[in-house]
Amino acid sequence: MVIVFALLALTVLxxxxxxxxxxxxxxxxxxxGVMRRVGAVVVAGGWLLAIGALVAERSGAPFWLQQTLAWPGFLWLALSIYLLLAVIAGEVVRPLLRRLLERRARTTADVREPEPVPAGAPSAPAEKPTPEEAPSASSASSASPASSGTADQPDGPPAGPDPSRRLFVSRVVAGAAAxxxxxxxxxGTYGVLRGPRVKRVTVPLAKLPRAAHGYRIAVVSDIHLGPTLGRGxxxxxxxxxxxxxxDIVAVVGDLVDGSVKNLGPAAAPLxxxxAPSYFVTGNHEYFSGAEEWVEEVRRLGLLPLENARTELPWFDLAGVNDIAGESEGQGPDFTKALGDRDTTRACVLLAHQxxxxxxxxxxxxxxxLSGHTHGGQLWPGNFVAAAANPTVAGLERYGDTQLYVSRGAGAWGPPTRVGAPSDITVIELASMRT
Known part of the structure; x- marks a missing residue:
């Protein structure tokens, strides 16, 4: 099945x-001509750079090589998506534009057609041809109907669409798509590099004491420090x-895409x-050396919650490892994190997915509190994210439990977001007790 899927994906690509x-x-x-060959080089070369950037990141290639490939390769990934969508949209415009040009051409031809001469009106005298213009007997004979089947036929429109008009339409549609x-x-890239915007959400909790009303948790996920997003x-x-x-900061996974050796300086501003800050792993930490990163964030002053819980003055704050940790024997353990807690106290859980x-x-x-989805990151990726996640972004209720999903602060792959702006969310807890 994997081979079939890979072949299908390659065929589509x-x-x-x-x-x-x-x-x-x-x-x-x-x-x-040259432009067709240039186009082939651009399209094929863009995908070679994109694949190279992905392989370099996953294989732990020298960081300078990752940085060299990342910007052009990942940007091509985003650009190719929107080129394809724009060209497909152009298929709707193409016949409409062609008909408009054809109608305009017919209108212009009708305006230029000479008016008929009224009956009985004197006609203009024909000019006497010069000797050079007078046809010779031989040429007249060669142009006679007997020798040419088309000499007396009127000029008609060329068969099929006008090639020059078709070329013009193709250039207009292609230029608009590009x-x-x-x-x-x-x-979308400017939006990511500018930095995330603050989003504020109020979440009422039935068990929260009145004294904790207005307690603020800054939720940040999916920063994705790596070859494109660094220390700045x-x-x-x-x-x-x-x-x-x-009051506290919750970093809910996917902090980095790379090793502590390469990205330790980039993460230093943490x-x-x-405010007191807490951290749980995301799936990308397990691609980047999760144990080393847990120790690094601890050194930077954050408290990792590895299937653990801490009792804050008015509620419990717990965290579980990401599902990707199961391959390393470090998966989520809800019983360890939550099994023996006082259930009369409110509980907030940090879980990446x-x-x-x-x-x-x-x-x-x-x-x-979760992240992981990026809100889809690149529209229409939100529809794909919705198929794999119960909530793509925002606040939803599941029974007596509420789930808030952040779109994340950074971006993975292309440093670009379309239709899913990055955010840092300030969750303000509200007590329902009087």
Whole structure:
């Protein structure tokens, strides 16, 4: 099944890129030439860079090589998605534009057609042809109907669509598609590099004491420090969190994409967090050396909650490892984190993936804080994320348990977001007791 899926994915990828090349380069040029070859190099080269960036990151290649490949490779991933979507949308516009041009051409031809001469009106005298213009007997004979079957036939429209008009339409549609894709990716990349915006959400908890009303938890997930997002980005995230003046900070996984050796300096600004800060692993930590990162965040002043719980003055704060840790014998253990707690106290759980909500419900958790989905990151990726997660973004209730899913602060792969802006969420707990 894996081989079949891989072959199917490869077929779709090749077909999609051939279609892009055809619409953007072949259909916009006259005959084989330099631009068609340039187009083939651009499309194929972009995917080679993208695949190289993915392989370099996962294989632990030298960090300078990861950085070299990441920007062009990952940006091509995003750009190719929106080029394909824009070109497909252009298929709707293409026939409409062609008909408009054909109608305009017919209107212009009708305007230029000479008016008929009224009956009885004197006709203009024909000019006497010059000797050079007078046809010779031999030429007249060769142009006679007997020798030519088309000499007396009127000029008619060329068979099929006008090639020049078809070329013009292809160029307009391709140019518009390229402009739309570049603009979309450019704006989406600017949104990520600018840094996450603060989102505020009030969550009422039935068991929360009145004295804890208004307690603020800054939730940040999916920072994804790596080859594209480095120390400067981490500093913006930390400054934004500190600016909200939370009571505690919850870092709910996917902090990094790389080793402590390569990204330790990038994560250093986390030591500047002013409020007590807690951390749980995400799936990407297990691609990057989870044990080393747990120790590194501890050194930076954060408290890792590895299937553990801490009792805060007004509620319990618990954390479980990510599901990806199961392959290393470090998976989530809800019983260890929650089994012996006082169930009369409110409980807030940090768990990277929203799918862990079902275990949270079984263990009587009041509020689970998660990330992982990125809100889809690149539209229409939100539909894919919705198929794999119970909640893609925002606050939802599952029985007596509420689940809040952050869209995340950073981005994985392309440093780009479309339709899923990055956020740091300040959860304000509200007591329901009078």
């Amino acid at each position: 090749v077909a999609g890129n051939w279609y892009l090349w055809r619409r953007l380069f072949r259909d916009t040029t006259r005959g084989p 402009a739309a894709a570049v603009g979309t990716v450019g704006y 980005f981490a500093q913006r995230v930390v400054d934004t969190i500190n600016g909200t003046q939370p 030591s500047q967090l002013k 929203p799918v862990q909500i079902h275990d949270a419900v079984d263990h009587g958790v009041d509020l689970q």
